[in-house]
Amino acid sequence: MNRMPALPMTLPAALADTHGLDPAAGGWAFTPRHAVATPDGDTYVVSTLWRAGHATGHPADPAHCPLNYRSITRYAPDGTPVATAVSGGPRPDGTPSAIIPDGDGDTLAVLPDGTVALALCPGITHLFSADLSRVVGTFPMPWGFEEEKARAGDPFAASITVTPSGRLLCTTSEYGLKWAGATLNIVAVSEPGTALAPGSKPTLRAIASLHANTDRQTGADQHPHVVFGDAPVxxxxxxxxxxxxxxxxxxxxxxxxxxxxxxxxxxxxxxxLGDDLFVVPVFGRAYRSTDRGQEFSFALLDDQGTLRGRLEGLHRYDDSPFTGLAFTVTADPHRGHAFHLNRYGLYAWTADGRLRSRISTAVKPYTALKNFELLECTPAGEVLLLHRKQRLLLRVPVPQDLDALPAAVEAALKGYGSGRLALKKQYAPVDWCWLDTTGRVFHH
Known part of the structure; x- marks a missing residue:
């Protein structure tokens, strides 16, 4: 099967027509957030669609109303958009959305049974069928600074990553710390053999707590499914x-x-990085003018919560992720590799934390990497990079020998140029807006 080196991040044309979204006029934003791939080669991408309400005009008119949509698009292995699930806005007949547009920090995970999980901060999780036609489960956690309101609901996790054996590596939020609202504070894992399913949450065993400023916490702040020892955190x-x-x-x-x-x-x-080894990005407080040079670590934790070191070889200033706020680290647990991309380079490590490749963005032909952000690793051993302006997803095949990574990246960037040209002929985008007229659209 022919695999395009780049995938267009498509917006359903029917949705654009309904709401009068003119790529040439602007005034709205379509932003891909995260992507994840299946062992069979399908790719899921979650995006947000936003538009402020017009100050004049008719608020009830779909072409003037504010938008706060979230979409998940499934792509076939050859890059063809197959289906898109849309939530947060009304159906074409005016029926309200069953999923409120709450939450932030969109991340996707494909569970072992093929169910697609969308996890949002502070702890919202939605479950979709593999074909995106149905919402099969939802675990709500209203967002807000009114703690009594926000404690309500039935949350699961703010992010989910699936290990090779099917364990869930999650982060969860806590109320009652020294900051207002919910704070992402706990790293937790599920036990082998347990599953996340509609109406059923696995127990998450906490292995790390970022902070312990808990003087304001009460029993109302605990989540029964997040435990340490025999009791909730x-x-x-x-x-x-x-x-x-x-x-x-x-x-x-x-x-x-x-x-x-x-x-x-x-x-x-x-x-x-494996079933029992994880990498956790931690970064110091961000300031307005002195961020570069601030402390950060990509910590290595085992499943018992023991700190096994960190990903080594980065300079606090010369390799700072604070420029552009690029704090994402992705890992390939099947091959024991970890990756990070920021404005200064693309970095790759082995599972023991040794830096094996540093590709500087100051050197041609790698300067184009400054335009990309790192999203995920795939089961096929690829790294997924998103071009922020052109809304194209680049798949970079990673060699087993990381010393050969620079040549692989150079080849992928060359293929990106030719693939982009072919996609422009196919989609004829305006201002890098790729409208899809073929995939099915499911309004939830």
Whole structure:
């Protein structure tokens, strides 16, 4: 089967027509957020579609109403868009959406039975059938600073990653820390043989807590399915020492004139390097003008919560992910590789944390990498890179020997140019808006 090196991030033409979305006029935004692939070669991409309401005109008119859609598109192995699930906005007949457009930090996961899971901060999880035709389950967690309202619901996880044996590596949020609202604070895993299904959540065993500022917590802040020991995570019942303390000790720096250590640090979605080894990106507090040079670590944790080190070889200033806020790390658990892309380079490590390849974006032909962001690794051993402006997803086949990665990236970038030309002839995009007229659209 012919596989295009690049996938267009398509918007259903019917949706654009219904709401009068003119690519040439602007005033709206279609943004791909995350992608995940199946062992059979299908690719799922989640995107958001947003438009503010017009100050004048008719608010009830679909061409003038505000938009806050979320879409998941399934692509066949050859790159053809097959189906799109749309939620957050009304159906064409005016029926309200069954899924409220709450949440942030969109991430996808394909569960072992083929179900597609969409996880959102602070802990919202929606389950879709593999063909995207049905919403088969939902675990809501209303977002807000009104804690009584936000504690309601039945949350599961803010992010989900599936390990090779089917375990779920998750992050969950907590209320009652020193910040208002929900804070992404717990790394947890499910046990082998347990499954996430409609109406049934597996128990998540906490292996790391980022912070322990829990003086304000009460029993109302705990989630029964997130446990440490024999009880739900709450107040002092949590992994200790915290990930903040462990990384501060590992770096040997808590505060300096040029960096502020891990005070008020945050984390992003962990990735699985194997069934029992995970990489967790942690970065210090972001400031307006002094971010570059701030502390960050890509921590290596095992499934017992032991810190096994971190991905080594990055300079705090020269390789800083704070430029452009590029904190994503992805991993290939089948081959034991981890990857990171920021404005200064593409980096690759082996599972023991050794840096095996650094591809500088200051060197041709790799300067084009500055335009891409890293999304995910695929079961086929590819890295998925998204071109931020052109909305094209580039698949980079990764050789087993990471020393050969620069040549593979160069070849992929060359293939991207020819693939983009072919796609432009097929779709005739305006301002890099790729409208799909063939795939089915399911409104949920």
């Amino acid at each position: 709450c107040r002092d019942n949590r992994p200790s020492p915290t990930l903040t303390d462990l990384l501060s000790d590992l770096s040997g720096i808590t505060r300096s004139p040029y960096a502020y250590g891990y005070e008020d640090c945050k984390m992003t979605r962990p990735s699985a």
